[in-house]
Amino acid sequence: xxxxxxxxxVDSDMRDxxxxxxxxxxxxxxxxxLDGQIGLAYRARDGKNGPVxxxxxxxxxxxxxxxxxxxxxxxxxxxxxxxxxGYAYRRGEFDSSCTGGNVAKVLAAExxxxxxxxxxxxxxxxxxxxxxxxxGKTNTFSFDVNVALGRQSSxxxxxxxxxxxxxxxxxxxxxxxxxxxxxx
Numbered sequence: 722x723x724x725x726x727x728x729x730x731v732d733s734d735m736r737d738x739x740x741x742x743x744x745x746x747x748x749x750x751x752x753x754x755l756d757g758q759i760g761l762a763y764r765a766r767d768g769k770n771g772p773v774x775x776x777x778x779x780x781x782x783x784x785x786x787x788x789x790x791x792x793x794x795x796x797x798x799x800x801x802x803x804x805x806x807g808y809a810y811r812r813g814e815f816d817s818s819c820t821g822g823n824v825a826k827v828l829a830a831e832x833x834x835x836x837x838x839x840x841x842x843x844x845x846x847x848x849x850x851x852x853x854x855x856x857g858k859t860n861t862f863s864f865d866v867n868v869a870l871g872r873q874s875s876x877x878x879x880x881x882x883x884x885x886x887x888x889x890x891x892x893x894x895x896x897x898x899x900x901x902x903x904x905x
Contacts, residue, residue: 723742723743733841733843736783738767744789745762746760763788782837784814791807801868803866805865820851822848827853831889836853836855856887861884878898880896
């Protein structure tokens with residue numbers, strides 16, 4: 722089982738949050754070189770209210786709840802090389818950003834699924850920005866290659882693809898990672 726509490730303190734006051742997470746995960750060796758795991762987690766983020774854009778819409782963009790179910794595993798190709806793969810399905814609230822010009826498009830497309838909306842000063846841009854909260858789902862796929870360089874160090878390269886969707890709008894993201902780890 723897992724239980725965690727974290728504090729997020731950033732330059733934008735409304736993004737300051739306390740994050741609570743509780744979850745369970747179990748794994749099993751499926752073959753001499755193959756491990757698998759499944760997990761389920763609940764996450765709650767308690768943020769602050771932001772500046773009002775529309776008096777009829779709440780401004781608590783960073784108060785969010787979600788549930789994530791995950792599957793993953795690793796395959797040991799050689800003693801030095803491991804392939805790590807994962808999938809996660811997340812259902813719940815998430816935030817995104819908009820400009821003053823496209824906030825009307827977001828409201829028209831998502832309608833009552835826009836749970837909160839506030840002006841956002843996080844980007845420090847000349848044009849006004851806003852942040853909004855939606856209910857939606859996200860599918861995340863990940864793949865990493867871990868290469869042991871010796872007994873104390875390794876390199877890890879990976880890619881993660883996130884495909885999210887509100888009622889109408891889609892939110893896609895690809896993250897590339899490279900990591901060097903040295904244990905002493």
